[in-house]
Amino acid sequence: MSPRKTRKQKELIYAELRVAGGVSLFLNPQVMAKIISGLQWCCDKRGLRIYEYCILPDRILLLANTAWGSVAEVIEAYKDFSSKAVMLILRRGSSNGKQSWIFSVFQEHGPAGKAEGIHIWEEESLMQSVFKQDEIDQLSTTMKNRPVKLGLVQKAEHYLNSSAHPANPLEGWIVEATDPWS
Secondary structure, three states, X not given: OOOOOOOOOOOEEEEEEEEHHHXXXXXXXXXXXXXXXXXXXXXXXXXXXXXXXXXXXXXXXXXXXXXXXXXXXXXXXXHHHHHHHHHHHHHHHHHHOOOHHHHHHHHHHOOOOOOOOOOOEOOOOEEEEEOOHHHHHHHHHHHHHHHHHOOOOOOHHHOOOEOOOOOOOOOOOEOOOOOOXX
């Protein structure tokens, strides 16, 4: 009997993580810092390889795979961590009453069966396997140009929280090439 091997995921995964209720949560600098540090932790400790990314005000777009395990497992762990961390930030800042409406939106639109108040993400994340280089290139271009399409910036390279920006916050954690076999 041969030992069971863990399958290494070779294909790239396009993932879209949406904030529950479409709340523009990532406009808060403290929340954004926590979201970015969580992604960096996933790259460092969970083997996430990010090829392209864009963090919009209400969602995160990733083109990634993993060195070990699966992207779905890493994304689930990331969603759990980031939900708890962001809720702590929001609870600390909600004493002035400005953000109290956010909690009711998360409760209404968040996943059922989770403990009340610890989820910021929609239950289902869009995840799609991408194998062909032309699909990878198209997704990469679409992701980089999403902030331009939304009217957030004039040029893709002006949007800081994207792999298109020369000084993006995940520099050093993103994989340089778009070839997952390199």
